[in-house]
Amino acid sequence: MSAANPRHASGAAAVRALWAKAASSLGLVASLLGVPPAADIRSGQDLPAPRFLDPSGGNVNGIAGLGMIVEREGVGALAPWGGRCHLTLHSRPDVDYIYPCGEWVAPPRGVYRFWAEFPETHEVSPGSALLLYNRAPFVDRGIVIGIPVVPGGLVALPPTGGVSPEAELRLLAVSQAKPHRFLQYEMTRRVPIREAQNGILMPEGRAVAAIWDSRSRSYLALSRPFNVLAQAMVSPTLRRPTTRSDVVVQIQLARPQREIETSPVPLALYHGGRSLPPDVVAPATDRLYAIWYDVEPGRATLSYSIPELTPARETLELAAGEIARVVTGSIPLSPNRRTSSLE
Numbered sequence: 001m002s003a004a005n006p007r008h009a010s011g012a013a014a015v016r017a018l019w020a021k022a023a024s025s026l027g028l029v030a031s032l033l034g035v036p037p038a039a040d041i042r043s044g045q046d047l048p049a050p051r052f053l054d055p056s057g058g059n060v061n062g063i064a065g066l067g068m069i070v071e072r073e074g075v076g077a078l079a080p081w082g083g084r085c086h087l088t089l090h091s092r093p094d095v096d097y098i099y100p101c102g103e104w105v106a107p108p109r110g111v112y113r114f115w116a117e118f119p120e121t122h123e124v125s126p127g128s129a130l131l132l133y134n135r136a137p138f139v140d141r142g143i144v145i146g147i148p149v150v151p152g153g154l155v156a157l158p159p160t161g162g163v164s165p166e167a168e169l170r171l172l173a174v175s176q177a178k179p180h181r182f183l184q185y186e187m188t189r190r191v192p193i194r195e196a197q198n199g200i201l202m203p204e205g206r207a208v209a210a211i212w213d214s215r216s217r218s219y220l221a222l223s224r225p226f227n228v229l230a231q232a233m234v235s236p237t238l239r240r241p242t243t244r245s246d247v248v249v250q251i252q253l254a255r256p257q258r259e260i261e262t263s264p265v266p267l268a269l270y271h272g273g274r275s276l277p278p279d280v281v282a283p284a285t286d287r288l289y290a291i292w293y294d295v296e297p298g299r300a301t302l303s304y305s306i307p308e309l310t311p312a313r314e315t316l317e318l319a320a321g322e323i324a325r326v327v328t329g330s331i332p333l334s335p336n337r338r339t340s341s342l343e
Contacts, residue, residue: 058142
């Protein structure tokens with residue numbers, strides 16, 4: 001058993017969790033993975049069989065423990081050496097508990113998004129899934145969950161002069177999510193600027209980055225979409241507009257989607273008699289992200305029509321050199337209320 005490394009880093013994709021019913025006293029779902037051992041993907045040589053967790057061994061000081069096992073899509077279980085399993089508070093993404101994969105742990109009671117990363121092999125979960133953990137007394141078994149990982153790459157932030165070391169790098173995967181029968185949440189990372197220069201793991205695919213200042217609650221810089229390549233490092237260019245404006249919109253959906261909607265969404269910014277489609281649209285389980293770059297300053301109107309939400313038109317006053325942020329739509333009730341992934 002290992003203690004958590006609680007990380008407070010003010011910092012949509014498919015996640016495969018294999019579930020089976022646990023003891024009714026736990027009120028949780030669990031699964032014991034039954035997949036074959038995998039080879040060492042770092043060198044090709046065989047490793048000893050990975051450790052499978054027996055639910056009956058999940059007694060953590062009288063608490064029904066949580067065991068997280070990582071699997072590689074299409075291969076099977078990965079040995080837990082070097083793997084980090086994350087439990088990120090659903091309502092506070094800046095609170096992230098990090099545990100060694102493959103061991104029994106008993107985190108604080110809460111609603112979490114769980115995911116994993118293997119820095120040594122450049123693999124990371126394609127997204128995250130939801131877990132309710134209530135620290136119930138141990139009866140006859142703990143909870144075992146499966147966390148998939150896929151090839152990933154590193155996103156590194158070049159040295160940034162004049163930026164407060166308390167500012168944070170926000171990363172959001174914007175590649176279209178695969179259909180999945182479980183709720184799936186977007187892959188995001190929140191990392192202090194001082195930790196971002198060595199590279200942060202993200203799944204292969206398109207992503208956007210932003211520098212967020214928590215004191216002013218505003219963006220300092222924003223990137224265009226860039227490609228994260230497996231086993232490679234990318235340093236995206238982050239910039240702040242000078243004579244124009246960027247606009248980042250987050251629309252909270254009325255309820256989570258079991259399958260991410262990939263068809264075009266009636267969403268536009270009306271400005272100067274023109275209808276401007278977003279440059280980036282990133283649908284997620286319970287929200288929709290949209291970004292416009294280099295918009296002329298002045299009055300603009302955001303218009304959208306999304307199922308189960310009242311069609312809306314919101315007036316924005318855009319200033320030169322500003323990265324405007326709009327959070328709108330349905331606001332969910334606690335404990336599912338979350339802040340923006342780029343916020």
